[in-house]
Amino acid sequence: MRPLVLPPRLAAAVSLLGPAVAVLVGGFVLVLAISDDPLLAYKDLLFANFYSVANFALFVNRTTPLLFIGLSVILSFRAGVFNVGGEGQLYLGAIAATAAGLACARAPQPLGLIAAAAAGAVVGAIYGFIPGQLKVKLGVNEVVSTLMLNFVAMLLTQYLVTHPLRDPTAYGAVSFMLAPSVWLPEIPCLPGATDGALIALALAPLVWLALYRTTWGADLRAAGANPRFAEAVGIDADRRVLEAMALSGAVAGLAGALYVLGIGHRFEQNFSPGFGLIGLTVALLARLNPFGAILTAAFYALVLNGAAYMQIDTDVPRSLVGLLTGFLVLFMTARGRAAAAPA
Amino acid sequence: MSGRATAAAGALLALRGVSKRFGDKQALSGVDLDVRGGEVHVVCGENGAGKSTLMHIIGGILQPDAGELLIDDVAVKFADPVAASRAGVGMVHQHFRLVASMTVAENLYLNRQPKRFGLFSDRAAMRRGAADLIAGYGFDLEPDAVVGGLSVGQRQRVEILKALGFDARILILDEPTAVLTPGEVGQLLDVVRDLRAKGRAILFITHKLKEALEISDRVTVLRHGRRISTLPTAELSERAIAIDMVGREMSPAKREAQPQGEAGVAPALEARHVVATDARGRRLLDDVSFAIRPGEILGVAGVDGNGQTELSEAAAGLRTIQAGAFAMAGRDVTRLDVRARRRLGLGFIPEDRLDRGVSADMSVAENVSVGAYARRRLANGAGLVSVAARDAYAAEKIREFDVRGAKPSTPIGALSGGNIQKVVIARELDLRPVALVVAQPTRGLDVGAAEFVHRQILSAAERGCGVLLISSELTEIFALSDRIAVMFQGCLVGTLERAAATEEAVGLMMGAGTRAA
Numbered sequence: 001m002r003p004l005v006l007p008p009r010l011a012a013a014v015s016l017l018g019p020a021v022a023v024l025v026g027g028f029v030l031v032l033a034i035s036d037d038p039l040l041a042y043k044d045l046l047f048a049n050f051y052s053v054a055n056f057a058l059f060v061n062r063t064t065p066l067l068f069i070g071l072s073v074i075l076s077f078r079a080g081v082f083n084v085g086g087e088g089q090l091y092l093g094a095i096a097a098t099a100a101g102l103a104c105a106r107a108p109q110p111l112g113l114i115a116a117a118a119a120g121a122v123v124g125a126i127y128g129f130i131p132g133q134l135k136v137k138l139g140v141n142e143v144v145s146t147l148m149l150n151f152v153a154m155l156l157t158q159y160l161v162t163h164p165l166r167d168p169t170a171y172g173a174v175s176f177m178l179a180p181s182v183w184l185p186e187i188p189c190l191p192g193a194t195d196g197a198l199i200a201l202a203l204a205p206l207v208w209l210a211l212y213r214t215t216w217g218a219d220l221r222a223a224g225a226n227p228r229f230a231e232a233v234g235i236d237a238d239r240r241v242l243e244a245m246a247l248s249g250a251v252a253g254l255a256g257a258l259y260v261l262g263i264g265h266r267f268e269q270n271f272s273p274g275f276g277l278i279g280l281t282v283a284l285l286a287r288l289n290p291f292g293a294i295l296t297a298a299f300y301a302l303v304l305n306g307a308a309y310m311q312i313d314t315d316v317p318r319s320l321v322g323l324l325t326g327f328l329v330l331f332m333t334a335r336g337r338a339a340a341a342p343a
Numbered sequence: 344m345s346g347r348a349t350a351a352a353g354a355l356l357a358l359r360g361v362s363k364r365f366g367d368k369q370a371l372s373g374v375d376l377d378v379r380g381g382e383v384h385v386v387c388g389e390n391g392a393g394k395s396t397l398m399h400i401i402g403g404i405l406q407p408d409a410g411e412l413l414i415d416d417v418a419v420k421f422a423d424p425v426a427a428s429r430a431g432v433g434m435v436h437q438h439f440r441l442v443a444s445m446t447v448a449e450n451l452y453l454n455r456q457p458k459r460f461g462l463f464s465d466r467a468a469m470r471r472g473a474a475d476l477i478a479g480y481g482f483d484l485e486p487d488a489v490v491g492g493l494s495v496g497q498r499q500r501v502e503i504l505k506a507l508g509f510d511a512r513i514l515i516l517d518e519p520t521a522v523l524t525p526g527e528v529g530q531l532l533d534v535v536r537d538l539r540a541k542g543r544a545i546l547f548i549t550h551k552l553k554e555a556l557e558i559s560d561r562v563t564v565l566r567h568g569r570r571i572s573t574l575p576t577a578e579l580s581e582r583a584i585a586i587d588m589v590g591r592e593m594s595p596a597k598r599e600a601q602p603q604g605e606a607g608v609a610p611a612l613e614a615r616h617v618v619a620t621d622a623r624g625r626r627l628l629d630d631v632s633f634a635i636r637p638g639e640i641l642g643v644a645g646v647d648g649n650g651q652t653e654l655s656e657a658a659a660g661l662r663t664i665q666a667g668a669f670a671m672a673g674r675d676v677t678r679l680d681v682r683a684r685r686r687l688g689l690g691f692i693p694e695d696r697l698d699r700g701v702s703a704d705m706s707v708a709e710n711v712s713v714g715a716y717a718r719r720r721l722a723n724g725a726g727l728v729s730v731a732a733r734d735a736y737a738a739e740k741i742r743e744f745d746v747r748g749a750k751p752s753t754p755i756g757a758l759s760g761g762n763i764q765k766v767v768i769a770r771e772l773d774l775r776p777v778a779l780v781v782a783q784p785t786r787g788l789d790v791g792a793a794e795f796v797h798r799q800i801l802s803a804a805e806r807g808c809g810v811l812l813i814s815s816e817l818t819e820i821f822a823l824s825d826r827i828a829v830m831f832q833g834c835l836v837g838t839l840e841r842a843a844a845t846e847e848a849v850g851l852m853m854g855a856g857t858r859a860a
């Protein structure tokens with residue numbers, strides 16, 4: 001039996017789109033089985049994001065943190081570090097930006113905003129640097145340390161938002177509202193959508209450039225792909241790992257900061273529906289390609305928001321999306337058994 | 344197709360016109376082969392000649408596109424390895440397929456465990472059967488030993504027993520000696536002779552010519568997927584096989600006698616009383632000293648595992664040493680890291696290409712350019728890589744070093760071992776090394792690639808580079824070295840001028856660790 005041979009670019013496209021199509025078709029069969037109005041349910045899931053400008057703005061806002069975290073994960077994974085601390089870095093970046101934004105309420109127009117965003121990035125960078133240093137100096141497994149540090153970050157922010165930063169006039173554990181002078185503006189022609197989306201979109205090619213078109217990136221990927229090789233050709237692999245972790249933390253911290261400054265305008269205790277974990281899937285589904293992450297982040301945002309509309313209009317629960325994304329991961333990670341040609 | 348085939352009636356296994364294609368690569372075209380009972384039939388060929396594909400077809404792992412297989416003159420088709428093994432074909436792969444955490448008996452009975460009440464495995468029966476099988480072939484194996492704790496040679500014998508099972512008449516050994524120490528090779532060849540005496544047909548894949556001549560009754564040579572010749576071993580010489588394999592006359596690289604360097608020049612690479620220990624304090628390098636003049640090649644022979652790996656890593660700066668010193672061109676480099684040593688001109692060709700030599704997932708261009716971005720102006724001052732310059736540089740190296748089947752963008756892991764090694768050598772020689780540390784440079788390479796590698800090492804020495812050549816292949820050591828030292832249990836025991844050294848004397852030192860009288 002001759003295997004079907006596709007030209008490489010087409011094969012790559014099929015390997016990316018094929019699973020998505022398979023999941024959507026499979027999902028439709030599921031919806032067909034449980035819903036009285038399967039067509040409306042599926043129409044909502046896929047297209048409700050584009051029904052109105054407001055819906056589209058919400059879709060953009062949902063994509064933004066996912067793309068940031070996806071890029072953050074790509075930076076660390078390319079250096080061979082399995083950084084699963086995105087959630088913690090995100091929370092610390094958000095709380096740092098909140099504190100800085102509150103402190104800079106009277107600063108001149110763009111300065112307060114820049115200071116708050118920078119505070120988020122710096123705190124995130126430090127929080128990424130810690131597990132990096134633990135790994136390089138003491139050989140601590142980064143999966144364990146980043147996972148544990150997530151709890152530390154979340155509990156710390158929980159304390160801060162329920163005590164010193166809490167807005168006593170508001171209901172629930174939320175911080176004081178930020179002064180509009182430090183808010184990140186909206187996209188001019190798209191009311192309700194944050195400028196953070198544009199920053200994230202601009203960051204993707206920058207990350208690609210740094211990884212694939214600089215000697216720094218070449219060394220970093222060599223250290224990530226084969227540390228013993230990197231050592232033998234004189235690459236300072238430890239240093240690259242630390243830099244990658246700090247950068248990765250900075251990007252995740254920035255995600256939290258820009259969420260607060262552009263979308264929430266205050267720190268809410270449970271503002272993240274697991275952006276850290278979803279961002280990890282975004283990066284892995286994109287096969288750690290920064291441009292691919294734009295697509296996968298958008299796809300996730302699309303179905304996450306679409307599911308909410310679907311639940312409102314029809315009898316299909318939004319948890320269907322959990323099922324669909326689970327299948328998607330399964331299909332993407334499964335590969336056809338290639339007919340290996342032995343030497 | 345050459346008419347030199349000697350077809351024989353009554354062959355146990357026969358192949359007629361077997362062809363196989365992978366994508367646009369014709370791996371085998373119209374190959375005929377006969378194997379008789381009680382015969383050791385060696386199949387030789389360069390890497391990529393189609394040896395493994397042919398064996399995988401016989402073993403049922405691959406199915407031919409055309410042609411047929413006959414066992415006892417009856418045409419057979421194997422859908423999978425299980426069908427092949429039922430028909431009496433057993434295969435020992437180059438890379439072992441054993442479960443390390445299970446015992447020898449469990450591995451032997453994998454997938455065919457005797458059952459008690461059709462449910463529980465009957466461990467007693469299994470152990471008994473395994474013990475009988477082992478005793479039948481006189482192997483030194485314990486049925487209850489865990490495979491993970493066995494030596495490579497012992498694991499191979501488990502594989503052989505597994506392949507023979509209880510009724511295999513045709514045994515395929517795919518490059519069985521590649522992973523063995525010289526002593527283990529001897530034992531393996533004894534096992535093969537014993538199986539031949541028991542009337543089994545043995546297909547033995549190798550590209551080591553000496554072994555082919557030593558063990559075989561007939562030799563078939565493949566080149567580019569075609570059978571070139573099948574001849575009785577008695578009519579063959581190493582040279583004749585090599586010509587058939589490569590398709591041209593070989594001219595093995597040979598070091599000419601060198602004039603003695605003048606005194607007073609600092610050695611290119613020097614070790615002084617170097618000691619390295621493992622975590623438990625055992626001495627891996629025990630007071631190792633040598634001095635290599637510029638343009639000189641010092642060969643270090645020895646059985647694997649006597650400290651050669653550690654010596655190469657310590658010299659390259661990859662292993663901290665507990666005492667002693669390294670110097671390059673008169674400058675103490677003991678405290679310098681890899682990067683600094685490379686900047687002073689220390690090239691390193693590691694023993695395991697895929698481990699330390701290259702990053703397999705990255706492209707040829709990225710692998711060959713590592714460390715050369717600044718030197719060769721492949722990137723600007725800000726570190727922004729010029730892809731055009733990098734790929735042009737890689738293309739130039741690919742041409743210069745004859746890296747076959749490679750474009751700058753090819754992932755290097757997709758190349759054959761010989762071509763990967765050429766990329767490593769291209770990168771290291773581009774440093775214009777003052778000293779070159781070379782470990783097992785031709786391990787796993789075919790004759791053509793090995794010859795190329797040897798020429799590169801010789802020409803580096805001619806340009807004035809001092810070479811530390813560590814190898815467990817004596818022929819290689821003798822062909823290239825000016826002086827020959829032997830490593831034994833972490834010590835350098837005795838250094839001989841090549842003119843004064845014989846393979847026998849060096850072999851004795853390798854085994855006994857004492858200088859032959």
